Amino acid sequence: MTDTTPLMQLTGVSKSFGAVKALISADLTLEAGSIHALVGENGAGKSTLVKIIGGLYHRDDGEFTLEGQSVDFHNTKEAKEAGIAVIYQEPTLFPDLTVAENIFVGRQPYTRFGGLDRAKMRRETLELTRRLGVPIDPEREARGLSIADQQVVEIAKSISVGAKVIIMDEPTAALSGVEVDRLMGIARQLRDEGRGLIFISHRFDEVFSLCDTITVMRDGTYIATNKAAEVTEDAIIRQMVGRSVENLFPKQETTIGEPVLExxxxxxxxxxxxxxxxxxxxxxVAFAGLVGAGRSEIARAVFGVDRYDSGSVSIGGKAVPPKNPMAAMRLGMGFVPEDRRKQGLAMAAGVQQNITLAIRENLAKFGFITSSLEEPAARTWASRLQVKTHALDTEASMLSGGNQQKVVLGKWLATQPKFLIVDEPTRGIDVGTKSEVHRLLSELAGTGVALLMISSELPEVLGMADRVLVVREGRITAELSREQATPENVMYAATHATEEGEAAA
Incomplete structure (x- = not known):
């Protein structure tokens, strides 16, 4: 590779799945010793492009070169051997293996007597994690590691096999602020070693502080490549969505009535x-607070997913039995969970089945339900929420993150709830879809629905909430009106204990 030859280059890459064109014409040029952001709305084609680079998909057309040489990966093994590693948002370690065993899986070293050289595995694992600034016990099982430490192990594994290209796909979505800073430090270290990194994120503050270059995709097509220092966030958003998102938080004035949830x-x-x-x-009403403060745990107990020891929950003056989600639903409660893939969707089922999942009893005739009974309700909500899919029988696993979130929302809106919990409603989705979700939540409030929103994004909390309840170490430490809810007030309450007896309720 000469000094002028890109480390990796894709030009005019396309990929279709039947009648669906996931990629029409994708371009990406990655230089050695750089961090390159890949941004775009959900459904823009980013994940498909990454899977082509990583060998999971085979492109239909276009050119793909690595260090100036044409490559044509047919599986992930070939891509890894060529020096490409993909670090996903949810690490894929073997939970029952140790850190060392995960790093050396499939290429374990042996002693001259034929036995597994565990001493070498431990020594090299500790050296790798220390080199990344995060020493991890090589004998520790992966099951007990935090998401952040699992990502460190994945990175250590990739550099142990000489990865030249490292792709980080939404790596910070589930991390705390300290963990994000640590990961970004590791990314800069890898860049300084001469590797090329592709960083995929919807968080613009991270993109602009970490990346040298930003490539934008829209609707499966390459739009533009920008030097991060020479472009604004507004310009990137316009390139991503094809329009200016003037109001990310379209909060409409509503008439606030009587208590629904108590x-x-x-x-x-x-x-x-x-x-x-x-x-x-x-x-x-928004729950704000730091990761681990107990916000989601409170919401899960209110809905009946988790148990609680004492206290009461009521909807419209009627008691909600503890540990009984079905009873909560019958009383008019809905719950959009934080983890849409594991808790909100049946990933192998179609859009239609997912949207009607919570109302199947109401749709059934004589105890039976057919596609013709489900279809009208599913089509109504898929249309209202603008779910991008070529057919209602498309599996949820095939949808983009933003469209998956819309399907989960559709499932609960179909129940016509009086009270709806939305936990991290826009996590991992693009700026255009965020605006749509915010508009929808505001419209729901306008129809009289009571909403409890949990969000780790402070601008979202401040932009959408009528009241903010700050949770710290399992207690509500402040209740702030919309006017009182400044970033300083929220963060102070999230990081300082109140005087005894002053916790707001």
Missing amino acids: VKNLTSAGVFDDVSFTVRSGEI
Whole structure:
């Protein structure tokens, strides 16, 4: 490779799945010693392009070169052997193997007597993780590692086999602020060693602080490549969505009515303590706080997914039995969970089946349900939410993250809830779809639905909430009106204990 030859280059790459064109014409040029952002709305083709680079998919057309040589990967093994590693948002380690065993899986070293050289595996694993600035016990099982440490192990594994190209696909989505800073430090170190990194993220602050270059895709097509230092966030958004997103938080004024949800003195030993709050008709209440504060745990207990030791929950004055989601649903409660793939969707089922999943009992005739009974309800919500799919029987696993989130929302909106919990409603989705989700939530509040929103994105909390409840170590430490909810006030309450007896409820 000469100094002027890109480390990796893709030109005019296309890929179709039947009648669906996932990629029409994708271009990407990666230089050695650089970090290159790949951005675009969900469904823009980013994941398909990454899977072609990683050998999971085979391109239909276009050119693909690595260090100036044409390559044509037919599987992931070939891509790895060529020096390409993909670090996904959810690491793919073997949970029952140790850190060392995961790093050396498939290429274990042996002693001259034919036995497994565990001492060498331990020594090299510790050296690799220390080199990344995060020493991890080589004998520790992967099952007990945090997401952040699992990603470090994946990175250590990739550099141990000499990866030249490292792709990080939404690597920070489930990390705390400290863990994000640590990962970005590792990324810069890998760049300084001469490797080329592709960084995929919807978080523009990370993109602009970390990356040298930004390539934008839209609708399966290459749009533009920009030097990060020479372009603005607004310009990138216009390139991504083909329009200017003037109002990311389209909050409409609503008439706030009587209490719909009432939670009193809810306690779960060691998880949350003495939690009391109300959510009124037409109101969006947001839970804010740091990762691990107990926000999702409170919401799961309110809906009946998790148990609690004492306290009460009521909807419209009617008691909601604990640990009974079906009863909560019958009383008019819905719950869009944080992890849409594991908790919100049947990934192998179609869009139609997923949207009607929570109302199948109502649609059934004489105890039976058919596609013709499901189709009208599913089509109504798929259309209203603008789910991008060529057919209602498309598996949920084939949809982009943003469209998966729309299907989960459609499932619960089909139940016509009085009260809806939305946990991280826009995590991992693009800026255009975020605006659509925010508009939808605001419209729901306008129809009188009471909403509890949990979000780790402070601008989302401040932009959408009528009231903010700040959770710290399982307790509500502040209740802030929309006017009081400044970044400083929220973060102070999230990081400081209140005086005894002052916790707002």
